Every structure is written in C-alpha cells, then in structure tokens.
Amino acid sequence: MxxxxxxxxxxxxxxxxxxxxxxxxxxxxxxxxxxxxxxxxxxxxxxxxxxxxxxxxxxxxxxxxxxxxxxxxxxxxxxxFAAVPEGGGVIQELTVEENLRLGGLWRKGSAAKETATAIDEVYDLFTRLKERRTSHGHQLSGGERQMLALGRAMVARxxxxxxxxxxxxxxxxxxxxxxxxxxxxxxxxxxxxxxxxxxxxxxxxxxxxxxxxxxxxxxxxxxxxxxxxxxxxxxxxxxx
CATH class of the missing domain: 3.40.50.300 (P-loop containing nucleotide triphosphate hydrolases)
Structure with a gap:
C-alpha cells in the first residue's frame, strides 16, 4: 500500500x-x-x-x-487534514448544526449546497445528532459531543x-x-x-x-x- x-x-x-x-x-x-x-x-x-x-x-x-x-x-x-483533539473541541455556545457548519468553512472552494450535503451525510451516520440539531454543545452528553466533533471533521471531507x-x-x-x-x-x-x-x-x-x-x-x-x-x-x- x-x-x-x-x-x-x-x-x-x-x-x-x-x-x-x-x-x-x-x-x-x-x-x-x-x-x-x-x-x-x-x-x-x-x-x-x-x-x-x-x-x-x-x-x-x-x-x-x-x-x-x-x-x-x-x-x-x-x-x-482533519484533526479531532482530545475532548473533541466542540464549541459549547453553538448548536449541533452550527458546529457542523464550521467544518464546511474549511473546505476548499466549498459551496453552501456541498456543505449542506455533507451535513446530511453526518446526520445519516449519527441519527442522534439529527435529533439534537438545535441543541447547544453544553446540552450534549459526552458521547454526543464526541459524535459531533467527529461529524464536524467529516463535513470537511x-x-x-x-x-x-x-x-x-x-x-x-x-x-x-x-x-x-x-x-x-x-x-x-x-x-x-x-x-x-x-x-x-x-x-x-x-x-x-x-x-x-x-x-x-x-x-x-x-x-x-x-x-x-x-x-x-x-x-x-x-x-x-
């Protein structure tokens, strides 16, 4: 390989x-x-x-x-590159959806439609995040925050x-x-x-x-x- x-x-x-x-x-x-x-x-x-x-x-x-x-x-x-630090680095004051959109900001030449598609793919992977898309970071459990951190990284493809x-x-x-x-x-x-x-x-x-x-x-x-x-x-x- x-x-x-x-x-x-x-x-x-x-x-x-x-x-x-x-x-x-x-x-x-x-x-x-x-x-x-x-x-x-x-x-x-x-x-x-x-x-x-x-x-x-x-x-x-x-x-x-x-x-x-x-x-x-x-x-x-x-x-x-995408890096998820220890603890995930979720921004507590932002909602799940807003945190995911941040991942799209780093995509080279990213369009809003492409970011929306990538976020939908994350919701397919983590149905729990879709259910909590309007919840703020501080309202999530530890497991949900880790899912969100991973999902945000994946939005950048x-x-x-x-x-x-x-x-x-x-x-x-x-x-x-x-x-x-x-x-x-x-x-x-x-x-x-x-x-x-x-x-x-x-x-x-x-x-x-x-x-x-x-x-x-x-x-x-x-x-x-x-x-x-x-x-x-x-x-x-x-x-x-």
Whole structure:
C-alpha cells in the first residue's frame, strides 16, 4: 500500500522540554493506524506536531509526497487534514448544526449546497445528532459531543483524520459505536485514520497497523493483530 503520511526522525517538544525523539512511522492510504502507549508517552504531542499545532525541531513529515513541516494549519486542512483533539473541541455556545457548519468553512472552494450535503451525510451516520440539531454543545452528553466533533471533521471531507483519545470518558457502548464508525468509514470511503488511543483493545480491534510509543520514542511497530498477541510487549508498554 502507498503511504499517505510519512514521518521520519521527528523531534518536537515545548521550549527546552523535548518530548519526541526521532519518531518514525508511516500511515498507508485507506488504513487505520493506532498510536498506543501510557500517559505521558508523547502520543498527543505527536498529533499536535503532525497537525501544525507544535513546531517540530527536527525530522520530516510528508503528506501525499509533499513536505508539510511549517505549512500553516489552514493549508493543511485544505490539503485534506482533519484533526479531532482530545475532548473533541466542540464549541459549547453553538448548536449541533452550527458546529457542523464550521467544518464546511474549511473546505476548499466549498459551496453552501456541498456543505449542506455533507451535513446530511453526518446526520445519516449519527441519527442522534439529527435529533439534537438545535441543541447547544453544553446540552450534549459526552458521547454526543464526541459524535459531533467527529461529524464536524467529516463535513470537511478529509483524506486523513487524526483522532486524539476519542474514547476518553465514554461508556463502553459509545466507544464501540465510535470505533465501529471509524472502521466503516475506512471500508466504505477509503478514509485514512491515525488514531491515538489508550483503550488498547478497542483500537487494535479496528486498526490495520499499530505503533507503540514510550517516553517519546517508537518501541514497536507492526500489524495490529501481531501487537495484540505479543504478550511481553503488552505487559511492558500497554498495561494488559
């Protein structure tokens, strides 16, 4: 498979604190890659560095063959990036419909009709959001907010979706719903997903590939099924 995203020797951090040390990975087009590791391993910093929120201090990142380090966030979105941060980033004062429309604002050359069609597609995926389209963000449950954050990203029709801890704080049935949706999007639309997740079982259950990070370094890479069956690796880095 062709790599849509390639990361080589990535280094990044905050001021003098270096968090990522020579991180390398690739994400094949039309696949789900799970980034796994304990709290503080550097997973969220990795996503921030890839999406332009943290400036790397070394290494390269290419998307569809083009170097993107230093490219403005707006340009990344226009190229097909979409990122859902930990907690979803839903704007509490806006309604469900208004939050979804924000996703359409980032679409390159987007027309109102195209955005409306994309929003209808999200409502087909998440019928609960359609029922609550006039509700404000602060009125939603945690699961509904996560659905909304994911739906807003999908309105932009991305090629690559970066997700940071989408299962955090959610009940198991909602986690299963979210993970199942990601799998369906990959299978039905060819969406490429880089998924940062502490719920290892759920992530490896839908992922094609896995990357294990510890103290800012990649300590294992491989097929998701192989990582899940590696007892020593699971005990050492994944906590089960």
């Amino acid at each position: 062709t790599a849509l995203l390639e990361v080589n020797g990535l280094q990044a951090g905050y001021g003098r604190l270096q968090v990522l040390h020579d991180v390398s990975l690739d994400v094949a087009e039309g696949t789900i890659t799970a980034v796994l590791g304990a709290n503080g391993a550097g997973k969220s910093t990795l996503l921030k560095a890839l999406s332009g929120l943290v400036r790397p201090t070394g290494g390269t990142v290419t998307f569809d063959g083009e170097e993107i380090v230093g490219v403005p966030v707006e340009s990344l979105i226009h190229r097909g 991305p090629r690559l979706l970066l997700l940071d801890e989408p299962s955090l704080g959610l009940a198991p049935p909602i986690v299963s719903l979210i993970m199942g949706l990601l799998r369906n999007l990959r299978d039905q639309t060819g969406l490429t997903v880089l998924l940062v997740e502490q719920n290892v079982g759920s992530a490896l259950g839908i992922a094609d590939e896995g990357v294990v990070v510890s103290v800012g370094k990649v300590v294992a890479r491989g097929h998701a099924a192989d990582l899940q069956s590696d007892v020593k690796l699971r005990h050492a880095y994944l906590g089960f």
